[in-house]
Structure formats: C-alpha cells, structure tokens
Amino acid sequence: MHPAVGVAVLLLVCCLDTVRAGYESGICDRPQPCENGWSRIDTDRCAKYIKDLQTFSGAEDHCHSLGSELVSIHTAKEMFNVLCLTFIPFTPPDTIWIGAKFSRKQGLFTWIDGSEFSYTFWHEGEPNNVNGMEECIEMNFGRWGKWNDTKCSKNNYFVCAKKM
Numbered sequence: 095m096h097p098a099v100g101v102a103v104l105l106l107v108c109c110l111d112t113v114r115a116g117y118e119s120g121i122c123d124r125p126q127p128c129e130n131g132w133s134r135i136d137t138d139r140c141a142k143y144i145k146d147l148q149t150f151s152g153a154e155d156h157c158h159s160l161g162s163e164l165v166s167i168h169t170a171k172e173m174f175n176v177l178c179l180t181f182i183p184f185t186p187p188d189t190i191w192i193g194a195k196f197s198r199k200q201g202l203f204t205w206i207d208g209s210e211f212s213y214t215f216w217h218e219g220e221p222n223n224v225n226g227m228e229e230c231i232e233m234n235f236g237r238w239g240k241w242n243d244t245k246c247s248k249n250n251y252f253v254c255a256k257k258m
Contacts (some may be wrong), residue, residue, distance in 0.1 A: 124176035128258045141165050143179040143190075145251050150230040153207065153252035162256035164193030166205035167233075168213050176253055177239050187234035189242075190244040191252035196229035196243070203231065203243075207255075216241045222252040229248045 127133060128140035148156060150164075157164050166175045170202030180190060193206045203221070204211050211255045217235050221228065221243035228243040232250050 102255065120174075122174070122181060132256075133179055134258075135165070135179075135255060136169075136172050138253050138257050141176060141179060141253050143251070143253050143256040145188075147249040148191070148252060149194070149249060150191055153250070155251070156192075157193075157254035160254055160256070162254040163207040164191055165253040165255040166193045166207050166209050166211075167215075168209065170213070170215075170251035173215060173233075173239055174211075176233070179253060180234070180251070187238050188251050189232045190235045191250045192231055192233050192241075193255075194231040195246070196223075214241060215239055 104161060110169075131218075132140035132142045137234055142160070142162075144153070146156065154164055157186055167176060174254040176192075177187075180188060194203045194211065195206055196202070197204045202211070217237065217240035220235070220241060222230075223243055230244060230248075232244050232248070233239060234240050235244075
C-alpha cells in the first residue's frame with residue numbers, strides 16, 4: 095500500500111473515533127429519536143436544530159410553522175442535550191437562538207413558551223444590554239453553551255422544541 099493511502103485511512107479512522115467518542119465518553123448521550131428528525135431533550139419535549147440563519151423573530155416564526163417554539167432550557171441536562179444536537183467535531187460552536195427574550199413590562203428575561211425562567215448559563219459579564227438594545231438570548235457565545243444577550247435583529251441558527 096502506498097504510504098499516502100495508509101495515512102489517509104489512519105486519519106479517517108481517527109476522525110470517526112472522535113465523532114463516536116463524544117457519545118461513548120458520556121459527553122453527549124446518543125439522542126433518543128422522536129419523529130421526523132426531532133430528538134428528545136427531556137421527558138416530554140423533543141427538539142430540532144435548524145441550520146438556517148434567521149433573526150429572532152424569523153426563527154420564532156419558523157418554529158411556529160413546525161408547531162413548536164424556540165427552545166427553553168430549565169436544567170443543565172437539557173442544556174447539554176441541546177448542545178449535543180448542535181455539536182460538530184473539530185469546529186467552533188455556532189451561536190444559536192434560544193427562546194428567551196427581555197420583557198420590558200416585567201424588567202427581566204422570560205421564556206417565550208411561558209415556562210419559568212429559573213436556569214441560566216451566562217457568559218462572564220453577561221447580560222450587559224449594550225446600548226439598551228440587547229433583548230434576545232443566544233447560546234454558544236465565546237464558549238460552548240454560554241449565554242449572551244444580543245440584538246434580536248442578528249442572524250443565528252436556532253433550536254425549536256415541542257411536546258411529543
């Protein structure tokens with residue numbers, strides 16, 4: 095066998111082992127399928143990663159067209175399940191919309207699905223509401239999973255969730 099072919103095969107095997115390692119090491123559980131490409135993130139909800147750049151309201155509209163909402167996150171386990179949906183080995187994380195927005199009326203962040211906003215995973219120094227214009231939350235800011243408040247007009251990928 096030619097040495098270049100041997101090296102290529104070795105690299106391919108290493109890459110495949112790394113992809114499996116995310117699951118086998120316990121970092122990511124193998125997603126439990128729901129239906130039509132949706133994956134279980136908790137006992138009664140399934141989620142789908144949508145790799146289509148949208149503003150917050152565009153992402154929200156897309157989720158509604160699927161009978162869902164932008165994902166709300168209530169525990170570290172749910173957050174890691176959402177992260178695992180978006181994980182691509184050897185690439186930096188994409189920032190994604192999650193379903194939280196600042197309520198001027200209440201003066202705090204709320205989940206748009208109406209669930210309790212009790213779990214957070216802010217990046218250091220966040221939320222900071224730069225220029226009073228950061229009312230939506232993106233995840234994977236700076237590091238995997240970290241949250242950032244940002245302008246709702248920014249384009250991000252997103253995760254939708256629904257009860258199934």
